[in-house]
Amino acid sequence: MTRPRHEEQAALRGLLRSVTGELGHEIPDEWVEALAAVPRHRFVPDLIWVGEDNEPLNRADDPAGWLSAAYANAPVVTQVNDGAEPVDGEVWPSSSASMPSVVVRMLQDLDVHEGMKVLEIGSGTGWNAGLLAHRLGDTRVTTIEVDAQVATAARTALARSGLHPEVVCADGGAGWPPGRPFDRIISTCAVNRVPTAWLDQMRPGGVLLTPWDNPWIGWGTLRLTVRDGRAEGWFLPYGAFMLMRGHRSGLRIFRDVVRDEHVPDESVTELDPWTVAGQDDDAQFAIGSRLGDVWHARQHDPDVDGVAVRLWLATTDASSWAAVDWDGSEDTKRFTVWQYGPRRLWEEVKEAHRWWEEHGRPGAERFGLTMTAGRQWVWLDGPANPVVLRR
The missing domain is CATH 3.40.50.150 (Vaccinia Virus protein VP39)
Structure with a gap:
C-alpha cells in the first residue's frame, strides 16, 4: 500500500x-x-x-x-x-x-x-x-x-x-x-x-x-x-446552504435601498439588536418566518461617532428600511433606531420577537409548511396556524 x-x-x-x-x-x-x-x-x-x-x-x-x-x-x-x-x-x-x-x-x-x-x-x-x-x-x-x-x-x-x-x-x-x-x-x-x-x-x-x-x-x-x-x-433544525441562483435577490443596502435624499425618523429601543439578529438560530428562524419579506445586514465601523456596529433592515422590495446602532459596549441598554419608508420595520421586528416569546420561543422543529399548486404557507404547530405577520 x-x-x-x-x-x-x-x-x-x-x-x-x-x-x-x-x-x-x-x-x-x-x-x-x-x-x-x-x-x-x-x-x-x-x-x-x-x-x-x-x-x-x-x-x-x-x-x-x-x-x-x-x-x-x-x-x-x-x-x-x-x-x-x-x-x-x-x-x-x-x-x-x-x-x-x-x-x-x-x-x-x-x-x-x-x-x-x-x-x-x-x-x-x-x-x-x-x-x-x-x-x-x-x-x-x-x-x-x-x-x-x-x-x-x-x-x-x-x-x-x-x-x-x-x-x-x-x-x-x-x-x-x-x-x-x-x-x-x-x-x-x-x-x-x-x-x-x-x-x-x-x-x-x-x-x-x-x-x-x-x-x-x-x-x-x-x-x-x-x-x-x-x-x-x-x-x-439543521442546515445552512447557498441559495439557489434563481432565488437570489442581489440587493445591497447602499446600492439599492438607502438614498442620500432619505430622511429617516429617529427613536430609541431597549431591544438588543443581537437578540434578534445574533447567534440564536431559533429566534432568527421564527422572526424571519413571521416577517416574511425583511432581511438584514451588519455594517462594522460605519464612520458614525459612537457607533461600532449598525444593523440594517430592509424589505425585499427595497421600499422601507431601518437601522439600529450599537456603541460596542456590553452593558448598553438603549439603542438608537432610524426608520424610513411606509413600514416601521423595527416595530415589526419587535412585534415578531414578542410573538416568538409569547409562543414559548419555538425552535424550527415546531414550524412546518404546506403547499398546493397555487399556495404555500409556513405555520406553527399545525397548518391552521400560519405565521406570516403581513398578508
Whole structure:
C-alpha cells in the first residue's frame, strides 16, 4: 500500500469518527459503505477556498493541507463568484462541497430504499449524487446543475469513480420533467419558496427534502411528504446552504435601498439588536418566518461617532428600511433606531420577537409548511396556524 493511499484511508476514518460524533449516533451501515466506496477527495477540485476570508488553497502547493480540508467535517468552497474573476478583490462563495455530517443527516432524512428514483437539485461536486448512485444504482439517480462548468466537473468526478448517474445542466427550479415521477427529491441549495414543478414531478407518498432560506436567515431543512396534490411537512433544525441562483435577490443596502435624499425618523429601543439578529438560530428562524419579506445586514465601523456596529433592515422590495446602532459596549441598554419608508420595520421586528416569546420561543422543529399548486404557507404547530405577520 502506498503512503498516499494510507493517508486517504486514515483521513476517511477520521471523517467517519467526526461525523458520528456530530450526529450523536452511528452512521447507518449503508451510508458507511457508500462513504468508503465514494471517497470525498475524488470530488474536491485541486483549487479550493478556505477560512473566513476564502483564501485560495491549491493542492499542488499544499497537498497535506488540501487533503485535510477534503476530509474535514466542514464545507469546502469549490467555486467563487460564479466562476468569474473577482471584481475589486471581492470574493464570495458560489459553490461548495457540503459539510459531510449534514450530507449524511440529509441522506438519512431522505429515507431512500431500493428501487426508488431520486432527483437531486444542485450537483455541486457530484459527491452527494455519487453516494446516492452507489446506494441505488446509476439509473435511479438524476442530478441537475445550473452551472455548466460545475456540471462538467461533477460528471467527470463521478465517472472517475466508476459512477454514471444522469447529470443534467439545467435550472433545477424547473425540476426534470423527462424523469418524472420521482420517489424522492433532494436539493443541495436553499430555496425561499418550494418550486411547484417539484411537487408536480413527485410520486404520491414521495418525500421532498430541501434546505430553507427566509430573507432574515438561511437556515433549517424542510421535509415534505406529497399526498393528494399537496405537500406538507416539518422543518428540521439543521442546515445552512447557498441559495439557489434563481432565488437570489442581489440587493445591497447602499446600492439599492438607502438614498442620500432619505430622511429617516429617529427613536430609541431597549431591544438588543443581537437578540434578534445574533447567534440564536431559533429566534432568527421564527422572526424571519413571521416577517416574511425583511432581511438584514451588519455594517462594522460605519464612520458614525459612537457607533461600532449598525444593523440594517430592509424589505425585499427595497421600499422601507431601518437601522439600529450599537456603541460596542456590553452593558448598553438603549439603542438608537432610524426608520424610513411606509413600514416601521423595527416595530415589526419587535412585534415578531414578542410573538416568538409569547409562543414559548419555538425552535424550527415546531414550524412546518404546506403547499398546493397555487399556495404555500409556513405555520406553527399545525397548518391552521400560519405565521406570516403581513398578508
